[in-house]
Amino acid sequence: MSLFKENSPIKTKDMLIGALLRVPAEAIHRRILRDLNTAGFTELSPPHMALFRFPGPDGFRPGVLAERAGMSKQAMNRLLGSLENLGYLVRSDAPDEGRARIVRFTKRGHAAWAKALEVLREIEREWRAELGPKDFSQLKELLFRVWESPLVR
């Protein structure tokens, strides 16, 4: 039945694009959270990671962040409140529009964001070493074409 039980070697043809993308994406996600935790940002939990994603929350409005994270504005607001209590960010009034607010990193928030980027670049170095510079660039280029395409809408 299953590939694993038959003990047959798994080939590229057997794997569908869903698992091929999901497994490394989740590995990176866990790695970043783990490294953030061990770097001193111990309070950060999986839900918080919804904000520590490209291009980060700094300078954006809660509603935009909710949309980007694919959750309701209320849920995002609770996340923002949590991170505000932990000292990672503040919500201040937007200068231009009365009802709008703007999310800003605090010093600690900036430090965590910088650490996340640092881990990401470390991961890129590891992948480049494993695949070779040429193939790694090729992989990113192909993924970028997917990113630009209507496939991910």
Place this chain on the structure above:
Amino acid sequence: MSLFKENSPIKTKDMLIGALLRVPAEAIHRRILRDLNTAGFTELSPPHMALFRFPGPDGFRPGVLAERAGMSKQAMNRLLGSLENLGYLVRSDAPDEGRARIVRFTKRGHAAWAKALEVLREIEREWRAELGPKDFSQLKELLFRVWESPLVR
């Protein structure tokens, strides 16, 4: 500050591998769940998707499924109980070991799994059409090399 606010065009160099993998992976995840729901499997919710992943739960033991999904055996057991109530699977005693159990799809479970695979193949067709057969194969090949490597451990 942010790339989006500057209105500068985003280039491959700007994107890190985390987002390049995560965004399409999540798009595929949402697509599969949506298509399953509209295909008549309306009770399936995001948590259930932990079981509708390669290579599927059929024939495996609860503990193995928990490990694969990265959650506790208790949480997995609740998921299994939920899907058992919904008529997607059954947990029967393993023939060889007294304390072990085996998860088996029901007819409805097999149908849902087949539908998920069908959507996946449909997605692959779309990606192949968008990127071209050559580049799509190249993308899968590169991702498969990542899959085999210690990068995702």
Place this chain on the structure above:
DNA sequence: CAATGATAGTAAACGATGTTTACTTTCTAT
């Protein structure tokens, strides 16, 4: 062979998280 420890599975209490419903404030349009 009996007893102890380990493992697979399960169950219930608990805590955290996301959605739904509802409300306030501000902006927009007619």
Place this chain on the structure above:
DNA sequence: ATAGAAAGTAAACATCGTTTACTATCATTG
């Protein structure tokens, strides 16, 4: 000027995962 829409927020509610705890079975070892 008023009505409707939009941004943000708050609380009730349901869902989901972990922690704690228990049973049954297997393995180890005296």
